[in-house]
Amino acid sequence: MTTRTDAPTRREQILKEAARLFAERGFHGVGVDEIGAAVGISGPGLYRHFAGKDAMLAELLVGISGQLLTGAKRRLAESDGGAPEALLDSLIEGHIDFALDDRPLITLHDRELDRLRDSDRKLVRQLQRQYVELWVSVLREVYPGLAEPAARSAVHSVFGLLNSTPHLGRPGSLPGRGVTAELLHRMARGAFAAAGAE
Amino acid sequence: MTTRTDAPTRREQILKEAARLFAERGFHGVGVDEIGAAVGISGPGLYRHFAGKDAMLAELLVGISGQLLTGAKRRLAESDGGAPEALLDSLIEGHIDFALDDRPLITLHDRELDRLRDSDRKLVRQLQRQYVELWVSVLREVYPGLAEPAARSAVHSVFGLLNSTPHLGRPGSLPGRGVTAELLHRMARGAFAAAGAE
DNA sequence: CCTTCAGGTTAACGACCGCTAACCTCCTTG
DNA sequence: CAAGGAGGTTAGCGGTCGTTAACCTGAAGG
Numbered sequence A, B: 001m002t003t004r005t006d007a008p009t010r011r012e013q014i015l016k017e018a019a020r021l022f023a024e025r026g027f028h029g030v031g032v033d034e035i036g037a038a039v040g041i042s043g044p045g046l047y048r049h050f051a052g053k054d055a056m057l058a059e060l061l062v063g064i065s066g067q068l069l070t071g072a073k074r075r076l077a078e079s080d081g082g083a084p085e086a087l088l089d090s091l092i093e094g095h096i097d098f099a100l101d102d103r104p105l106i107t108l109h110d111r112e113l114d115r116l117r118d119s120d121r122k123l124v125r126q127l128q129r130q131y132v133e134l135w136v137s138v139l140r141e142v143y144p145g146l147a148e149p150a151a152r153s154a155v156h157s158v159f160g161l162l163n164s165t166p167h168l169g170r171p172g173s174l175p176g177r178g179v180t181a182e183l184l185h186r187m188a189r190g191a192f193a194a195a196g197a198e
Numbered sequence C: 001c002c003t004t005c006a007g008g009t010t011a012a013c014g015a016c017c018g019c020t021a022a023c024c025t026c027c028t029t030g
Numbered sequence D: 001c002a003a004g005g006a007g008g009t010t011a012g013c014g015g016t017c018g019t020t021a022a023c024c025t026g027a028a029g030g
Helices: A009-027 A034-038 A041-048 A053-078 A083-099 A103-107 A118-142 A149-161 A179-198 B009-023 B032-038 B044-046 B053-077 B084-101 B103-109 B118-142 B148-162 B179-197
Strands: none
Touching: A009 A034, A009 A053, A034 A053, A041 A103, A053 A083, A053 A103, A053 A118, A083 A103, A083 A118, A083 A179, A103 B084, A118 A149, A118 A179, A118 B032, A149 A179, A149 B179, A179 B148, A179 B179, B009 B044, B009 B053, B009 B103, B009 B148, B032 B044, B032 B053, B053 B084, B053 B103, B053 B118, B084 B103, B084 B118, B084 B148, B084 B179, B118 B148, B118 B179, B148 B179
């Protein structure tokens, strides 16, 4: 784990607040003045750090997809030769950590993709596709009888399940992070098992 | 079943197209001129049918929540005294039908709620809450060991799973509606079973 | 046949929003 | 200590958007 101790840069502050606001009210529902105000500067000051509002969204979405894919690839490498069940558990765990710790990003990730410029959207889609395909191949190792289209549908559906964290109420009202993570993990495994039982 | 044979009214046309456009590009991303063009009239002509753009969204969201709740209540009444497992299956089936047949509405339902006026939002939230609580009580009959907070989380997560249909590719690329519905159903049951196994 | 009204039209207004221009103020660095 | 760039500021432009106003038309009804 690479824990950050130094203070976040202004760019990072902006991205974090923009993510929160975009998730709350939608990309078009948030003005640049609001984003600026959220970090203590006003409106046009943002243009010292980003080319425009679109660039912020692009950086957020590319970052999310890349982070998910990178983490999954690392887990794949670490489990080299191990049991596919353990790798699947590791993937689930990683996705849950992300969904619980970066809820605004998870929300954006499947909601504002269409607001991107063509080239950015293609990049994000490609990263997402690689991530999905990695899950699909691991899932089919665990459940060899599962056909590929069904496996892909199952993976998307489990993403829907895991990404439901924003609907689970405020972080405070949850039964506790560990308990929630464990529940989500069990449900994901249960859903996969049911999909794999033909 | 109440099958409609008469032609849809202009209001209904507008609502349908507005739902599709809102789901595709977000509430703020669609202009009234676009909605008008989608039904063959232009821009301000919409104001003969709706008080404003907000009113269209409100009617859509209230309609969705109400329809889901009404259907669930009907299923509850029909199964009176029957096995809770069968009722749970019936609820899942109804939700899947909705998610597969009205994908734009499912998308809107958990995405644009915050764009509503306070009173409308409260109404929608109340309908949604009743719907969730109905599921929770049925779920806890099937799995009596499941505590209420966990049951509620499980229900929200399974909604996430079932509502993932918009991510499953175009209706044509699916393996077939029946097959997909059955897969989703099995996964939902599997996820609940895993949640219920303490 | 005249009235009425539902359901359109186009023009235009006012507000808002993304972005640029022009300017200011430190902090750094040779 | 002068120079310069990083990172702010406010003013304002140009475009878009929701909405209203004013007008038109064709069908229904007494």
